[in-house]
């Protein structure tokens with residue numbers, strides 16, 4: 001009975017979020033504001049009144065047409081709203097009714113985890129839709145998912161739902177985060193330059209890139225226009241960007257394990273307030289570790305593949321996507337998704353081969369599908385993999 005009330009609430013909430021996702025999917029790649037102006041008909045420009053803006057029902061009531069000019073409204077709006085509602089209700093049922101994830105317990109207790117996973121799935125849905133349309137993953141959405149994930153993991157740490165890390169690994173995560181911050185500051189002031197400048201500039205539909213201000217970057221754009229992009233050189237820039245993070249991680253780990261004073265201070269920070277500080281720090285650094293590992297899978301493949309083939313492999317947007325998944329759900333989920341995505345992509349490619357003449361698809365939606373499957377079947381996949389670890393453990 002209690003479930004029924006929550007399910008109705010989650011369904012209504014999901015439909016509203018879906019309605020908002022429609023706005024995001026349309027406006028974000030076009031460089032328009034998400035908030036202003038309010039919903040209006042793209043054809044006649046009339047404002048859509050609140051009773052015509054009720055998710056799912058209004059579209060059905062108006063039979064997919066504008067009340068004033070009768071122009072057709074894409075069924076995509078209805079699909080996204082209904083799909084979001086189904087997605088969140090499905091997650092609620094899988095987590096709390098069945099329960100497919102150990103440690104979910106009661107909704108009243110673990111709602112921060114549900115909120116974080118729901119943000120992840122909704123964000124992935126928006127990213128996939130935008131990626132399908134424009135071959136571009138909106139980083140703002142990835143950052144939002146990551147922030148919600150970090151906050152939820154800190155507020156409600158649970159080792160079963162988001163694997164915690166040891167104290168030295170936590171120090172390595174802190175070092176890596178500081179390194180990434182340093183790289184971003186260096187890039188902001190022009191000491192580091194973004195890679196693949198031309199690629200940065202083209203993806204938005206009608207918004208020109210605004211990177212042309214600094215003379216160094218103008219020079220590079222001119223050189224690229226003359227010589228073409230050299231992917232291996234561009235990749236060196238990205239390795240340079242990541243170097244402070246790697247140094248920071250090694251430095252943090254080294255300081256805590258080899259330097260008795262720092263190690264002692266680090267443990268006593270975790271022991272503050274009868275270990276309650278440590279509990280929340282464990283949650284936070286578990287999420288940071290997930291963020292780093294998720295990003296590393298894709299970025300590592302990208303660096304390796306580009307050096308090997310001399311052609312840009314994997315998009316940086318995909319690295320942000322998987323980093324966000326790691327922040328929201330821990331390192332195991334993006335790791336599983338990384339191995340699931342090529343299977344889904346391959347199945348789709350075979351389907352295309354059978355049907356012929358379809359356009360190439362971006363990779364983001366397959367990674368997103370991998371994350372959704374990994375979220376739901378996390379415990380089963382873990383048990384399945386544990387069998388192998390026993391086999392390999394026996395070989396050692």
Ligand SMILES: [Zn+2]
Nearest residue numbers: 041044066069
């Ligand atoms: Zn109209």
